[in-house]
Amino acid sequence: MEKKKQGLAIPYIAWTVIFSIVPLIIILVYSFCERTPYGDIVFKFTTENYVKFFQPIYLKVLWRSVVLAVSSTLACLLIGYPMAWIIARAGDRARNFMVMLFVLPLWTNFLLRTYAWMGLLRENGFFNQLLMAIGLIHQPLKMLYTDGAVMVGMVYNFLPFMVLPIYSVLVKMDQGHIDAANDLGADPKQTFLRVILPLSFPGIVSGIIMVFMPALSTFIISDLLGGGQTMMLGNLIQNQFLSARNWQFGSAISSVMIVMVLITTLISGKYRGEGSEMLW
Amino acid sequence: MKTRVTLALAVLALAVLLTAGCGKQAVVNVYNWGDYMDPAVLEAFEKETKIKVIYDVYSTNEELLAKLKAGGTNYDVVIPSTNMLEVFLAQDLISEIDLSKIPNFKNLDPQFTNLESDPGNKYSVPYFWGTIGILYNAKAIGTEIDSWRAMFDPKYSGKIIMFDSVRDTIGVTLKMLGYSLNSTDPAQLSEVEQLLIKQKPLLHSYTVDAYEDPLLAGDALLSMAWSGDAFKVISENPDFKYILPKEGTNVWVDSMSIPKSAKNKEAAYKFIDFILKPEIGAQLAQYLGYSTPNKAAQALLPEGIRDNKVIYPDGNVFELNDIQVDIKEATELYDRIWTEIKSN
Amino acid sequence: MVKKFGKWFYAGLIYVFMYLPIVVLIIYSFNDSRYRGNWEGFTLRWYAELIKDRSIMDALKNTILIAVISSFGATVLGTMAAIGIFAMKPKVRNFMVDLTYLPVTYPEIVIGVSLLALYVGIGLPLGFWSIVLSHITFCVPFVVIAVLPKLYQLNPNLEEAAMDLGATPSQAFWKVILPEIMPGVMTGMLLSFTLSLDDFLISFFTTGSGVNTLAIKIYSMTKVGVTPKINALTTIIFVTILTLLLVIQGREKKVEK
Numbered sequence: 001m002e003k004k005k006q007g008l009a010i011p012y013i014a015w016t017v018i019f020s021i022v023p024l025i026i027i028l029v030y031s032f033c034e035r036t037p038y039g040d041i042v043f044k045f046t047t048e049n050y051v052k053f054f055q056p057i058y059l060k061v062l063w064r065s066v067v068l069a070v071s072s073t074l075a076c077l078l079i080g081y082p083m084a085w086i087i088a089r090a091g092d093r094a095r096n097f098m099v100m101l102f103v104l105p106l107w108t109n110f111l112l113r114t115y116a117w118m119g120l121l122r123e124n125g126f127f128n129q130l131l132m133a134i135g136l137i138h139q140p141l142k143m144l145y146t147d148g149a150v151m152v153g154m155v156y157n158f159l160p161f162m163v164l165p166i167y168s169v170l171v172k173m174d175q176g177h178i179d180a181a182n183d184l185g186a187d188p189k190q191t192f193l194r195v196i197l198p199l200s201f202p203g204i205v206s207g208i209i210m211v212f213m214p215a216l217s218t219f220i221i222s223d224l225l226g227g228g229q230t231m232m233l234g235n236l237i238q239n240q241f242l243s244a245r246n247w248q249f250g251s252a253i254s255s256v257m258i259v260m261v262l263i264t265t266l267i268s269g270k271y272r273g274e275g276s277e278m279l280w
Numbered sequence: 281m282k283t284r285v286t287l288a289l290a291v292l293a294l295a296v297l298l299t300a301g302c303g304k305q306a307v308v309n310v311y312n313w314g315d316y317m318d319p320a321v322l323e324a325f326e327k328e329t330k331i332k333v334i335y336d337v338y339s340t341n342e343e344l345l346a347k348l349k350a351g352g353t354n355y356d357v358v359i360p361s362t363n364m365l366e367v368f369l370a371q372d373l374i375s376e377i378d379l380s381k382i383p384n385f386k387n388l389d390p391q392f393t394n395l396e397s398d399p400g401n402k403y404s405v406p407y408f409w410g411t412i413g414i415l416y417n418a419k420a421i422g423t424e425i426d427s428w429r430a431m432f433d434p435k436y437s438g439k440i441i442m443f444d445s446v447r448d449t450i451g452v453t454l455k456m457l458g459y460s461l462n463s464t465d466p467a468q469l470s471e472v473e474q475l476l477i478k479q480k481p482l483l484h485s486y487t488v489d490a491y492e493d494p495l496l497a498g499d500a501l502l503s504m505a506w507s508g509d510a511f512k513v514i515s516e517n518p519d520f521k522y523i524l525p526k527e528g529t530n531v532w533v534d535s536m537s538i539p540k541s542a543k544n545k546e547a548a549y550k551f552i553d554f555i556l557k558p559e560i561g562a563q564l565a566q567y568l569g570y571s572t573p574n575k576a577a578q579a580l581l582p583e584g585i586r587d588n589k590v591i592y593p594d595g596n597v598f599e600l601n602d603i604q605v606d607i608k609e610a611t612e613l614y615d616r617i618w619t620e621i622k623s624n
Numbered sequence: 625m626v627k628k629f630g631k632w633f634y635a636g637l638i639y640v641f642m643y644l645p646i647v648v649l650i651i652y653s654f655n656d657s658r659y660r661g662n663w664e665g666f667t668l669r670w671y672a673e674l675i676k677d678r679s680i681m682d683a684l685k686n687t688i689l690i691a692v693i694s695s696f697g698a699t700v701l702g703t704m705a706a707i708g709i710f711a712m713k714p715k716v717r718n719f720m721v722d723l724t725y726l727p728v729t730y731p732e733i734v735i736g737v738s739l740l741a742l743y744v745g746i747g748l749p750l751g752f753w754s755i756v757l758s759h760i761t762f763c764v765p766f767v768v769i770a771v772l773p774k775l776y777q778l779n780p781n782l783e784e785a786a787m788d789l790g791a792t793p794s795q796a797f798w799k800v801i802l803p804e805i806m807p808g809v810m811t812g813m814l815l816s817f818t819l820s821l822d823d824f825l826i827s828f829f830t831t832g833s834g835v836n837t838l839a840i841k842i843y844s845m846t847k848v849g850v851t852p853k854i855n856a857l858t859t860i861i862f863v864t865i866l867t868l869l870l871v872i873q874g875r876e877k878k879v880e881k
Binding site for chain 2: 037038039040057058060061064115118119122123124144145223224227228229230231235236239240241242243244245246
């Protein structure tokens with residue numbers, strides 16, 4: 001029975017090998033190649049691309065991107081968890097509607113959405129005018145082209161990727177557990193910390209991964225909302241492929257990034273241990 | 281046995297007939313920058329030649345390069361910028377052009393033929409050209425601007441937009457200092473780097489595609505701009521002015537080429553020749569807002585455009601201004617400087 | 625009461641946050657200027673021009689078809705995979721989960737470039753189906769990641785109970801297991817659809833001549849400015865879907881009563 005079920009994963013494994021492992025190998029090969037002045041790939045072994053990346057200037061870019069991606073992920077979690085809870089506890093009919101309503105804005109084009117944010121955040125834009133109208137500020141604030149604007153853009157675009165997995169776990173949570181905790185005299189805070197939060201952990205982990213990865217490699221959000229004034233990892237990689245014609249260096253940066261992330265996953269995998277499968 | 285052979289032959293013949301029937305509708309695969317073509321021109325071409333145009337778009341030269349290099353596509357006409365032509369040629373991606381098949385080639389302004397990047401136009405035929413200049417709100421600024429120095433003037437702090445594009449932004453700064461747009465001299469480049477780092481706090485933003493909105497909204501006062509975009513902004517709000525700085529600037533030319541992998545070369549020639557017709561060139565010039573290298577087309581443009589000195593400067597455009605050429609190894613140096621500026 | 629109000633206020637605030645940019649986008653579709661900087665008066669001309677633009681309509685058709693096919697494909701493949709992985713021994717299972725995260729960590733451009741190299745290498749013709757394959761590839765992990773938590777939540781005795789009551793394994797799956805993990809499956813499909821609609825870089829690199837998606841068209845316009853025709857198109861699509869949703873919701877409410 002279990003064997004038969006395991007077989008269901010075979011097409012996926014085959015797919016992963018062809019479409020994910022092979023590309024990874026291609027990138028790894030590129031990253032160890034030399035280049036011609038025109039950017040052609042020369043299949044001659046070199047570690048120069050990696051050596052280059054571990055210079056202070058590029059490490060600075062890496063550090064800044066990680067910080068920004070971590071803060072955006074945290075913001076998504078803090079804002080998204082209550083939202084997922086509210087949707088999950090809404091009436092049976094309202095729930096699906098609320099989920100759809102939540103995702104619908106993301107069915108418009110990403111570039112247009114980001115342009116719209118520029119319109120909202122700019123000096124004479126909606127937020128500044130609103131704040132001035134209610135007398136909270138007298139001078140327009142500089143909102144656009146700050147790290148804050150980049151974060152708003154990331155939270156906006158990635159929030160559903162946090163809310164949906166958490167929601168799908170919360171919605172099936174056994175009300176019995178919660179009632180039991182309440183019956184045993186736990187106050188709401190204890191119930192939440194001891195029962196609900198641990199039970200929703202798998203959803204949280206999914207959400208964090210789905211938000212953190214794209215946040216780390218995004219480049220359009222930082223270009224448009226950050227005014228192109230800070231270089232992020234995503235921009236750096238993008239530049240190597242689309243303006244510096246240095247696929248080798250771009251591949252090396254990508255490889256470092258992939259390895260970093262994998263190590264983090266593996267370490268967290270150790271901690272999640274054999275018994276506590278809920279945490280996978 | 282014999283019947284089988286006959287049958288096989290019959291099937292084969294039928295297959296040939298069918299495919300021939302399919303191939304009857306001639307096509308030309310055109311690969312161009314996005315929104316860089318008037319759809320009406322394509323329709324006119326289809327009507328006149330009965331050749332169907334399959335039209336695709338890309339957004340950077342490097343994307344085009346990556347696609348052509350990888351293969352698997354069969355574009356018949358591509359329109360890279362001349363500064364990339366060398367790279368395409370070095371990788372053997374472009375086929376030689378037989379100019380005798382493009383009679384309208386004679387309509388072109390000799391200034392734009394026989395360029396350094398392609399002597400004798402063996403591989404490329406100019407499509408459009410333009411400049412990078414300063415677009416500024418003349419009413420709000422009050423004084424005339426004539427130099428790149430204005431972009432470094434603390435007076436306009438927070439109101440200046442530079443291009444988010446390595447070669448263009450470093451290039452005009454080089455011009456400002458009196459150097460070549462294509463300089464690879466580390467000393468000159470380090471001078472540029474210092475200037476651009478100092479300029480950064482004065483900037484509104486770096487962007488290549490979102491400068492019109494902040495200008496029109498009053499959030500920014502002056503910006504580097506593509507000539508075609510600039511004239512569209514001016515037609516929206518006449519308070520704006522577009523100038524070519526006295527130190528000279530970047531002139532770019534996009535030209536039509538036929539990739540080696542093209543399957544419909546005859547159709548490609550017809551397409552290129554059609555684009556070079558005077559009336560088509562004029563129609564495109566008005567649609568795109570950029571400058572046409574087509575002398576005969578220029579003459580058909582309305583007054584105010586054809587004699588506009590900013591769109592069609594007097595004398596030789598290349599005397600003061602430079603055209604970008606590929607900087608080869610220095611690409612890495614440029615990228616490094618750019619990262620340095622951006623992460624400062 | 626206060627608590628309830630606070631809850632709805634919070635949800636309302638989040639919805640305002642999600643919809644504010646969309647409102648701006650819709651307003652600009654009526655702006656009599658091709659720029660977003662200023663309001664120059666009301667016009668319907670972008671809508672009129674949109675209807676005449678055959679290439680945008682073609683791209684729209686491709687975009688929707690690709691999103692539907694690839695999100696469906698990814699959901700089937702991913703759900704099967706999640707069930708299979710869940711049935712594995714913990715060690716193997718952990719390895720498979722790590723493997724699933726792998727492609728999620730790739731920057732988009734890397735996927736685009738390497739898939740292009742792969743397709744050309746194996747001689748796969750570039751076009752509609754090569755985009756679909758690529759989209760399934762980057763969507764599947766999201767489905768697996770969305771479905772797995774639901775399986776962990778599943779009562780392990782549920783399936784046995786169903787079979788004890790005489791259900792065949794396949795009946796047990798369709799009637800008992802699938803409904804239980806459905807929220808995860810739907811989440812995965814929704815995420816896939818959203819990702820597919822928006823993808824530009826990967827589609828660009830893996831498409832062939834004659835096949836464009838809306839995202840490819842929009843990004844390529846940046847050299848000359850994205851036309852408000854696109855805003856008009858977005859408005860039409862958005863209003864249509866929203867109306868549909870509201871109608872369905874209204875109907876269900878009535879049925880309930």
